[in-house]
Amino acid sequence: MIWKPNVTVAAVVERDGKYLLVEEETAGGLAFNQPAGHLEAGESLVDAVVRETLEETAYHFRPTHLVGIYNWTRPDGEVTYLRFAFAGELRGWEAERKLDAGIVAAHWLTLDEVKATQERHRSPLILRCIEDLRAGKRHPLDLLVHYA
Numbered sequence: 001m002i003w004k005p006n007v008t009v010a011a012v013v014e015r016d017g018k019y020l021l022v023e024e025e026t027a028g029g030l031a032f033n034q035p036a037g038h039l040e041a042g043e044s045l046v047d048a049v050v051r052e053t054l055e056e057t058a059y060h061f062r063p064t065h066l067v068g069i070y071n072w073t074r075p076d077g078e079v080t081y082l083r084f085a086f087a088g089e090l091r092g093w094e095a096e097r098k099l100d101a102g103i104v105a106a107h108w109l110t111l112d113e114v115k116a117t118q119e120r121h122r123s124p125l126i127l128r129c130i131e132d133l134r135a136g137k138r139h140p141l142d143l144l145v146h147y148a
Contacts, residue, residue: 005071005082009049010036011061012085012129018108019130022056025102026122032114033122034085034129035061035106044146049086057106058097063088065138070125085129087138 011034013020021032037052039045046063053061063086073080099106109117114130121127 005080007039010034011053023104060091
């Protein structure tokens with residue numbers, strides 16, 4: 001059997017000292033996450049993070065940098081994620097857009113509020129990605145090559 005991690009993308013968005021998170025339904029109850037999701041077949045990583053951000057928040061996201069690549073295995077050992085986290089800017093909002101199934105709401109939280117909600121984070125990568133962005137980790141998007 002060949003083992004493969006789940007490839008995911010996440011948008012790490014800061015505006016006016018607040019960070020964009022989504023509140024979503026999970027098997028363990030409501031949890032916070034960055035706008036994030038799985039890479040689909042044939043999709044580039046950049047296209048995936050644009051799509052996921054729009055589907056989960058109704059914001060149009062334009063990635064400008066790669067914050068980092070993160071490998072994390074859930075504590076139960078059942079699933080490993082390979083997360084590509086992107087920084088960028090928002091380019092509009094569709095106020096009437098219906099959010100993805102399972103997404104309760106999009107929230108803007110201060111760093112203190114993000115830290116205060118850690119027990120409800122979907123993974124430890126949420127705070128880590130924000131801290132890495134705050135530390136100035138910004139890698140050029142041309143590191144990623146997508147052959148169609």
